[in-house]
Amino acid sequence: MGEYITGGRVFPQIADRLRTRIVAGDYAAGSVMPSEAALCKEFHVARNTLRRALAVLEDERLIITVPAKGRVVVERDRLPHEPYRYRLILGELRKMIEDGISPPGSRLPSESALQRRYETSRNTVRRAYAELEQAGLITTRHGKGRYVR
Amino acid sequence: MGEYITGGRVFPQIADRLRTRIVAGDYAAGSVMPSEAALCKEFHVARNTLRRALAVLEDERLIITVPAKGRVVVERDRLPHEPYRYRLILGELRKMIEDGISPPGSRLPSESALQRRYETSRNTVRRAYAELEQAGLITTRHGKGRYVR
DNA sequence: AACACAAGACGTCCCTAGACGTCCCACACT
DNA sequence: AGTGTGGGACGTCTAGGGACGTCTTGTGTT
Numbered sequence A, B: 001m002g003e004y005i006t007g008g009r010v011f012p013q014i015a016d017r018l019r020t021r022i023v024a025g026d027y028a029a030g031s032v033m034p035s036e037a038a039l040c041k042e043f044h045v046a047r048n049t050l051r052r053a054l055a056v057l058e059d060e061r062l063i064i065t066v067p068a069k070g071r072v073v074v075e076r077d078r079l080p081h082e083p084y085r086y087r088l089i090l091g092e093l094r095k096m097i098e099d100g101i102s103p104p105g106s107r108l109p110s111e112s113a114l115q116r117r118y119e120t121s122r123n124t125v126r127r128a129y130a131e132l133e134q135a136g137l138i139t140t141r142h143g144k145g146r147y148v149r
Numbered sequence C: 001a002a003c004a005c006a007a008g009a010c011g012t013c014c015c016t017a018g019a020c021g022t023c024c025c026a027c028a029c030t
Numbered sequence D: 001a002g003t004g005t006g007g008g009a010c011g012t013c014t015a016g017g018g019a020c021g022t023c024t025t026g027t028g029t030t
Helices: A010-024 A036-044 A048-058 A085-098 A111-118 A122-132 B010-024 B036-043 B047-059 B085-098 B111-118 B122-136
Strands: A063-066 A070-072 A138-141 A145-148 B063-066 B068-071 B138-141 B144-147
Touching: A010 A036, A010 A048, A036 A138, A048 A063, A048 A070, A085 A122, A111 A122, A122 A138, B010 B036, B036 B047, B047 B063, B047 B068, B068 B085, B085 B111, B085 B122, B111 B122, B122 B138, B122 B144
Parallel strands: none
Antiparallel strands: A063 A070, A138 A145, B063 B068, B138 B144
């Protein structure tokens, strides 16, 4: 816990301390930083102030904000991978379809199969399939399964 | 684990065994029975079969099926209370408004206040408020709170 | 042929938890 | 007056877990 320098603005100081942690590797590249709430507690500042500090770091391209996820520390010379699970599943399924690995008419994995494969919830799997259906790439037959259109 | 009586139908047997548990109080009145999945496992039967057995008990007014909740054992001479949390909150809030305890223009409890009061999730609180707003009973002012219309 | 049963797939709903996003307001300090 | 801070409220999204509802398809018994 550092002292508060009276007179100076506080959010730049917090930005400094967070930047130090990032370059030192305390917050590993590619990982998610502690949440706003956690950092607010640690630094004893309001969310307002903390967010300003984080905005500074984002301006410096040190972190990327991912809503519903958190702040991800940027990895140099590596493009950021998909932060959302359902988007990841969605991408892999779409690739299988577009590459012809799952030809039109073929049956796609069941929800429970994907649930096991990706170690995720049924909700997330369904979300991915919902978008594929929305995109017109697949059709669903109740009680039977999903098929490539 | 009892034996299976060859020749007889199995779902009536399961209904019998479940009925016995209910009248014996193994499944207390007002409580929720084990889920279909759990009972399927215990009796080593398909969901189909188990549901038939449960349908028998529901016909006999011994249990009530509550989607997303489970089977509730009926309480004699007590009308069943609201099974869904958000409906319960909704009901109490509406009563406060209609009884004039929360007069028009007055501010309603914040989401976090209700969250604490009912020991529930923010989602559930929001759900209740959403229905009140849908019903035109309240209005929401972003950043300020909710008010009786 | 009809029925019971098994097994599995998808559909819908309730509930919890946690992130970030936005807005509003009071206060202090400049 | 303007800015920084603290603090709070509501908005939206991702994710996980679980219950019942419905549909389809086999298999075996009657």
